[in-house]
Amino acid sequence: MTQTGSQQEPQMDSQPEIQETEQEATPQPKSFPCIKFVKEDKEVFAADGANLRLKALENQIDLYTLMGKMMNCGGYGQCGTCIVEISEGMENLSPRTDVENRKLKKKPETYRLACQTLVHGAVSVVTKPSK
């Protein structure tokens, strides 16, 4: 009966394993996507998967026209007033939702509803596009 104490085998050559553990413990730099608001000339960083509308509002970016200010749906994809144009980085956003496909049917492919859009990488955003 030799099952007293630890069941792990003694590690005679533990030096390399310790080095691996130390390397794994080193924090890896996380990616914080940069959102550039073109008209406002402002760049903000966001966590991966951040909601574009919320990041804009948190950073005092004015997404809404006068009508949108008075009648927006609060981010539920119902009013279509949080419309933005993505001038760069479309590939770094979540795909268009069904709501967006309905609301933006006659708009260019570069248009998104900010409240329906999640940011996963660098992107440039034009608020209140004129088309």
Ligand code: FES
């Ligand atoms: S806030 Fe209403 S659709 Fe985005």
